[in-house]
Ligand code: HEC
Ligand code: HEC
Ligand code: HEC
């Protein structure tokens with residue numbers, strides 16, 4: 497078979513030209529599109545750090561609530577829920593207070609919604625939660641054990657802000673000592 501060798505290189509030149517155009521266009525578009533602060537600290541927009549810092553705070557600590565709610569403060573700090581965040585159950589302070597003034601009401605769960613709220617932390621079904629750090633119950637067994645109707649909701653026996661307060665008071669009233677379990 498006779499060896500055939502083309503003397504025409506025009507197709508190769510076309511490809512090289514196209515590649516050069518694509519590369520130049522790429523460099524141009526990249527320069528146009530990339531934000532100025534890109535790469536300042538790493539492979540991201542440097543100004544993103546400033547944006548995050550300047551984002552208005554939405555959440556506060558429990559101290560930010562307790563100044564205005566002395567009645568709840570009394571119960572909450574003495575009760576077993578003193579480590580639990582007010583905002584977990586009521587939402588962020590920013591939706592309620594601005595510059596020291598009340599601007600809107602925070603949601604306050606009622607009825608069956610309270611049960612759902614409590615069980616987000618106390619449901620035995622959540623296997624990953626260490627039993628030593630948080631007491632878990634399963635429903636409706638819990639209510640059966642307490643010999644009540646299973647349509648009872650948690651805050652009929654547990655003060656939501658100090659869950660054992662009423663239980664202890666009831667015990668003291670009928671003269672039952674701690675832990676009759
Ligand atoms: C600047 C004072 C102030 C701060 C800070 C404050 N509150 Fe209040 N809060 C009030 C006042 C006043 C009311 C009563 C408003 C009303 O009844 O319209 C109220 C009402 C409430 C209510 C009841 C709403 C209702 O529908 O009955 C809840 C729940 C509540 N606050 C939770 C919180 C939580 C949680 C925080 C912290 C994240 C907080 N508050 C911080 C002043 C404050
Ligand atoms: C475990 C969830 C939970 C936590 C934590 C919690 N609350 Fe509540 N709170 C509720 C529920 C549910 C209600 C409404 C039902 C009730 O009072 O029994 C309520 C009611 C209130 C009310 C209205 C009281 C009234 O008499 O109408 C205020 C004010 C309030 N909470 C403030 C706070 C503050 C301040 C904190 C933090 C110190 C806090 N709560 C922590 C669940 C919670
Ligand atoms: C954000 C998580 C969270 C939510 C929501 C929550 N709890 Fe708790 N609860 C805790 C923690 C943490 C403790 C302290 C550790 C413990 O004793 O289990 C506690 C303790 C308790 C205890 C005392 C357990 C014991 O014998 O020591 C009771 C009862 C209780 N909670 C009831 C409730 C009820 C009722 C609700 C709903 C109003 C509720 N909890 C919502 C986290 C939560």
Ligand code: HEC
Nearest residue numbers: 611614615618631632633642644648649650652653654663
């Ligand atoms: C009929 C009253 C009643 C109702 C309703 C009730 N509980 Fe209880 N609960 C109790 C009593 C009483 C105890 C025992 C407290 C003790 O031993 O100190 C208890 C203990 C607990 C404990 C601690 C369990 C442990 O292992 O020590 C948790 C958590 C709890 N309840 C959560 C809830 C939740 C969440 C709800 C709603 C879904 C609820 N309870 C409804 C009466 C009630």
